[in-house]
Amino acid sequence: MAAEATPAARSVDTEVQSLKDQVLDLNRELFLLEEELLFPANTQVAVFVSMDVGDFFGLDSVQLRIDDKPVSKYLYTAREVKALQRGGVHRLYLGNLKTGEHELTATFTGEGPHERDYRRGTTLKIEKGIGAKFVELRISDRESKQQPEFLVKEWE
Amino acid sequence: MGSRVAILALAALGVAGSGLAPAAERPSADPMAAKAIRDLYFGEVLFQFYQDRHFDALTHLLVARSAGRVENHAAEAELLLGGLYLSYGQHEQAEGIFNRLLTAEVAPSVRDRAWFYLGKVRYQRGLDEEALADFARVSGALPPELAAELPMLKAQALMALQRFDEAAALLDHWKGGGSWLPYARFNLGVALVRTGRLEEGARQLDRVGRGSPDSAELLDLRDKANLALGFAYLQKSLDGQARPVLARVRLASPFANKALLGVGWADAAAHDYRAALAPWLELNKRDLADSAVQESLLAVPYAHARLDAYGAAAQGYQAALKSFDNEIGQLDRAIVSAESGDLTRALLARDDRGIGRWYWQLDQLPDSTAARYLYPLIANNRLACATSATWTRSRATSRSGATSWLPSTMSWTRSAKPMPRGNRESAAASTRQTSRRCAPVVMRWPCALAGSSRPGISPASAPTRNWTAGSG
Numbered sequence: 001m002a003a004e005a006t007p008a009a010r011s012v013d014t015e016v017q018s019l020k021d022q023v024l025d026l027n028r029e030l031f032l033l034e035e036e037l038l039f040p041a042n043t044q045v046a047v048f049v050s051m052d053v054g055d056f057f058g059l060d061s062v063q064l065r066i067d068d069k070p071v072s073k074y075l076y077t078a079r080e081v082k083a084l085q086r087g088g089v090h091r092l093y094l095g096n097l098k099t100g101e102h103e104l105t106a107t108f109t110g111e112g113p114h115e116r117d118y119r120r121g122t123t124l125k126i127e128k129g130i131g132a133k134f135v136e137l138r139i140s141d142r143e144s145k146q147q148p149e150f151l152v153k154e155w156e
Numbered sequence: 157m158g159s160r161v162a163i164l165a166l167a168a169l170g171v172a173g174s175g176l177a178p179a180a181e182r183p184s185a186d187p188m189a190a191k192a193i194r195d196l197y198f199g200e201v202l203f204q205f206y207q208d209r210h211f212d213a214l215t216h217l218l219v220a221r222s223a224g225r226v227e228n229h230a231a232e233a234e235l236l237l238g239g240l241y242l243s244y245g246q247h248e249q250a251e252g253i254f255n256r257l258l259t260a261e262v263a264p265s266v267r268d269r270a271w272f273y274l275g276k277v278r279y280q281r282g283l284d285e286e287a288l289a290d291f292a293r294v295s296g297a298l299p300p301e302l303a304a305e306l307p308m309l310k311a312q313a314l315m316a317l318q319r320f321d322e323a324a325a326l327l328d329h330w331k332g333g334g335s336w337l338p339y340a341r342f343n344l345g346v347a348l349v350r351t352g353r354l355e356e357g358a359r360q361l362d363r364v365g366r367g368s369p370d371s372a373e374l375l376d377l378r379d380k381a382n383l384a385l386g387f388a389y390l391q392k393s394l395d396g397q398a399r400p401v402l403a404r405v406r407l408a409s410p411f412a413n414k415a416l417l418g419v420g421w422a423d424a425a426a427h428d429y430r431a432a433l434a435p436w437l438e439l440n441k442r443d444l445a446d447s448a449v450q451e452s453l454l455a456v457p458y459a460h461a462r463l464d465a466y467g468a469a470a471q472g473y474q475a476a477l478k479s480f481d482n483e484i485g486q487l488d489r490a491i492v493s494a495e496s497g498d499l500t501r502a503l504l505a506r507d508d509r510g511i512g513r514w515y516w517q518l519d520q521l522p523d524s525t526a527a528r529y530l531y532p533l534i535a536n537n538r539l540a541c542a543t544s545a546t547w548t549r550s551r552a553t554s555r556s557g558a559t560s561w562l563p564s565t566m567s568w569t570r571s572a573k574p575m576p577r578g579n580r581e582s583a584a585a586s587t588r589q590t591s592r593r594c595a596p597v598v599m600r601w602p603c604a605l606a607g608s609s610r611p612g613i614s615p616a617s618a619p620t621r622n623w624t625a626g627s628g
Contacts, residue, residue, distance in 0.1 A: 006282075013281050017246055028218040048196050083206035087192065089199025134196055155196055 035094075043096040044132040047072070047104070051084040052140040057148050059084065059110040059139065064093050067102050071095060092137070097128045106137050106150060122150035131156070194228035201226075201236070214240040231257065238270070247277045251290075264297035272302055276309060284313040308340050315347050323347040338364050338374055342381050349388045361385040365404060379409040386418050395425035413439060413448035420455055429459040444483050445529060453479055490529055 035044075049062055059081050064072040072093040076084070084090060107121040126135060134155035141148050193199040197220040204213035217237055220226045226233045238253035251274055258267045275290030291310050298306065307326055314323040327344040330337075341360045348357030364381035367374070386402035389395070399422035405415035416435040423432035436459065439452035457472025493499045 009282055013283070014248075017248055020244065020246055021249070024214065024218060027215045028222060031215065031219045032222060046196075048200070050193070050199060079207050080203075083203050086202070086206045087199065088203030088206045089193060089196055090203050091196075091200050136196060 039094055039096055041132045042130050043098065043128075045093075045095055045097045045126075045128065046091060046132065046134050047093040047106075048089050048134065048136045049074075049084070049092045049108075050087075050089045050136060050138045051081075052138055053085070053148055057110055057112055057139070057141065059108060061110075062092060062106060062108045062137070065105040066095070066097070068105075089136070097133070099128050099130065102126050102128055104135065106152075108137075108139055108148075108150065110139075110148070112148065118148060120149055122152055124152045126154060195220075195226045197223075197225035198229040198233060201233070205236070205240070210240055210243045214244060242273055242277055245277065247274060247281070247283075250274055250277075264295050265299075268294045268297045269299075269302065272298060272306060279309055279313050279316075282316070284316045287313045288317075304336055308336055308343065311340070311343055311347070315343065315350070318350075320347040320351040324351065324353075338367060338369070338377055342377060342384075345381065346384060349384075354388060354392060358385055358388065361388070362401075365401065375406070376410060379405045379411045379415070383411045383415050383418070386415065386422075390418055390421055390425075393425070395422040398422045413442060413446050417448040417451055417455070420452070420459075424455075424459065424462075427462075429462040433459050444479060450480070450483070487529070 045066075047064055051057075051059065058078075059076050061073065061075045063070065063074075074090075074092055076090075080090065103123060103125055105121065105123045107119065109117070109119045112118045120139075122137070124135070126133060136153045136155060138151045138153065139148050140151050193202070197216070201213050201217045201220060204210075204216055214237070217226070217233060217240065221233060221237075234253055235257050238250045238257065241247075241253065242250040254270045254274060258270055271290045271293040275287045275294075278284075278290060279287035288310065291306060291313070294306065296303075307330060311323040311326045314320070314326065324344060324347045327340055327347065330340050330344070341364050345357045345360030345364065348354075348360065350357075361381045361384055365378055365385055367378055369375050369378055382401050382404045386398045386405075389398035389401065399419055402415045402418045402422065405411055409415070416439045420432040420434075420436040420439075423429070423435075433456065436452045436455045439449050440456060442449045444450060444453075453476035454473070457469040457476065460466075460472055461469035490499075493502075
């Protein structure tokens with residue numbers, strides 16, 4: 001039967017944990033640095049997608065246009081859709097905008113109950129200020145049952 | 157296991173693993189108020205977590221905390237962080253978080269699962285005292301499948317600490333059923349044999365050894381039980397009882413080499429050297445990296461000598477010397493290859509888009525001298541779980557522009573070659589040398605090779621036979 005960890009094995013375990021801490025710290029620092037350099041807070045805009053629907057909606061894709069320019073088109077895998085259905089939030093787009101008014105247009109496609117395809121869109125005017133702007137696009141069926149639609153919320 | 161650990165953190169949120177309440181139960185008229193998520197970036201972490209992308213979830217959570225983006229989910233984020241740390245093997249970080257957060261106010265089921273998984277991770281790393289301390293904090297509110305596993309983990313930790321009587325007492329009252337039972341019987345058998353209660357231990361091991369399992373893992377366990385019992389009999393010079401038990405081990409089993417060696421010993425002890433030659437000659441044909449095969453190179457000429465075939469014996473000893481010389485040379489070259497990084501480059505030379513990704517696994521050994529030693533090293537359960545490192549080229553190196561590789565974790569020292577029985581900790585110790593030189597990238601070994609259970613009776617404890625010609 002294997003004996004308890006020798007001092008050497010304990011030391012290896014401690015060193016490996018320390019090594020992993022370094023990896024995580026480095027990753028965190030690099031992510032933060034990348035964001036600060038490429039998407040500084042005064043111009044940053046982030047758009048998120050979330051779902052609040054019953055089990056009968058499958059999401060295929062979401063497209064995003066800002067000021068009539070396409071900026072993102074995302075195809076969702078079944079796994080990602082499941083993660084959204086469980087309450088996860090997907091960061092669809094991270095970019096930069098000048099201060100002032102901008103128009104944001106989002107379109108989602110998917111399959112609803114009775115295997116009906118659906119396509120919905122929404123347009124929103126946002127005012128970009130000095131700080132970072134977060135917009136949540138929620139695909140929801142609350143307002144009219146079994147009919148998905150976009151709800152949009154701006155976060156500070 | 158990692159998913160279940162982190163899900164327990166979500167239980168503290170009041171959010172079941174299955175997600176939000178269905179549409180019909182949402183109380184509020186505000187369409188945006190139904191969600192429990194109050195910080196978008198916490199939701200983003202959950203998006204990664206629900207896809208089992210734990211490293212990404214961990215990174216994103218650390219970033220979000222640093223940027224102050226999960227203030228409204230501070231406690232939940234902390235607990236989730238503890239679970240994610242644990243799934244990543246950072247048990248010290250996880251313990252710190254659990255100690256801070258798992259207070260009396262937290263539901264017992266959440267606390268118990270946290271301590272259970274913390275203890276299990278520590279047990280897998282050979283930190284048995286700490287594991288027992290964690291298990292002692294479990295109050296009894298575990299779900300049935302974990303409650304059944306807990307006594308077995310405790311017993312295994314006790315056995316690892318040489319506290320066999322306590323382990324035997326614990327397993328004597330084993331009530332858990334299902335797939336844990338053969339393991340429990342095996343471990344109880346080992347514990348009883350170790351405490352000198354051979355007859356009782358043999359009964360347990362024999363039950364496992366005669367079973368009709370329906371899975372590959374349990375078939376291996378059956379072979380292991382027969383091997384353990386066979387060597388237990390050999391240790392007590394009950395060679396006649398050892399032989400039929402060892403003969404039950406499958407020829408293609410991972411334990412076949414040692415079983416063949418043991419069968420030969422049993423025959424030799426009965427002075428039937430001609431019969432002993434059969435298994436030993438079969439062993440001669442197998443991979444010389446295995447210690448049982450190495451021993452057979454001496455055992456065969458020994459048997460020849462006992463059969464008065466001195467010419468064949470002399471030739472056999474000379475051939476053995478030559479083979480050992482070659483093997484030592486190969487091992488030296490393998491060490492050089494590992495320490496210089498050549499082995500690492502050979503491992504990663506394949507044109508595989510998965511290389512560098514967290515999910516990449518090595519599925520074919522490279523054509524390299526050192527590669528043949530990879531399996532027994534990685535199959536060392538303690539080394540695989542203690543290091544459990546992950547090569548990641550993508551984030552750290554691509555952003556830094558540097559390609560820094562952790563040199564191989566397989567530097568064998570001269571004292572460890574040729575992986576003598578029971579001395580595998582030497583290989584683990586040698587990783588300290590390489591980890592000091594590393595840049596922040598680490599290496600992943602497929603955990604499937606590590607095996608799922610810690611070793612039982614080691615034939616290393618069997619007396620070493622003196623194979624010099626003329627000895628009895």
